[in-house]
Amino acid sequence: MAENTPLVAVVMGSASDWETMKHACEMLDQFEVPYSKQVVSAHRTPELMADFAHSAREKGIHVIIAGAGGAAHLPGMVAAQTTLPVIGVPVRSHALSGWDSLLSIVQMPGGIPVATTAVGNSGATNAGLLAVSILSTTDERLAKALQEYREGLKKKVEESNAQLV
């Protein structure tokens, strides 16, 4: 398979989710993981969602990151139609601040898992990192890069301590 074949697919229920989901993509960019990104709505384009989920594995995708807000069915419905790992990102909603998104995604019935992150930007960042972490089980470069990333976080804490004067 070509080196730049996407390994991760990032999907979101609406273009309005991009402000959140771009944080997942930024992580994938940082770790130089090839990915695709696309709006796929569980409610507005259910057939597209089914096609996407059914064909993801044969296209070479290893991990799916799905973000949605409100009645956030996308991650669960994608997970129902693929055996690839699905990471769900609850996007903060206007009406209920993302509680609706979180509960819609996290409360999957036994048998169809969705690895659910925190609501909002940090959840999207962690979704990107978790995808890298999954890929790192068979990719030494990514395992090393994740270790370096953690070292960087540690260094930032140490530096912040030095500023407490």
Ligand code: RP5
């Ligand atoms: C969901 O509805 C999307 O994931 C989005 O978070 C929310 C609102 O969508 P728009 O009305 O902004 O397109 O399906």
